[in-house]
Amino acid sequence: MSHRNSKVIWPALVLVMTGLWLAPLAQESRRNAEAQKLKNPEPQNAESIDAGKKLYQRHCAACHGPNGKGDGGMALSGGEPSDLTADAWDHGSTDGEIFVVIRDGVSADMLAYKAKLTEKQIWQVVSYIRSIGTK
Secondary structure (H helix, E strand, O other), X not given: XXXXXXXXXXXXXXXXXXXXXXXXXXXXXXXXXXXXXXXXXXOOOHHHHHHHHHHHHHHOHHHHOOOOOOOOOOOOOOOOOOOOOXXXXXXXXXXXXXXXXXHHOOOOOOOOOOXXXXXXXXXXXXXXXXXXXXX
């Protein structure tokens, strides 16, 4: 490799390595410490999960897909919906963080549902999402 090529490659390599190092920090910065403290008051039983599934199918499946894989294809501003079966999420994966994301929204793609769903219904959706996610 010539000296001239190394002047181009080294800055690019530094940017890539910095991005890899900072990526976990960026994800951590989107976590919500207050939301992490929230506990799901809904029982994790078949009734709550079934109610959450019905709400999910009505309000969430168009974007997140029928099985929560992020393959519903209806993201509002062209973003990629989250795979709700993944073990790690950009905005945290505690019950409370999931609740707050659904309630308050996080982007032009993931709008707030606080005007469409009651808190109980949001918690039921959280219960359903938990039932389809990684164990």
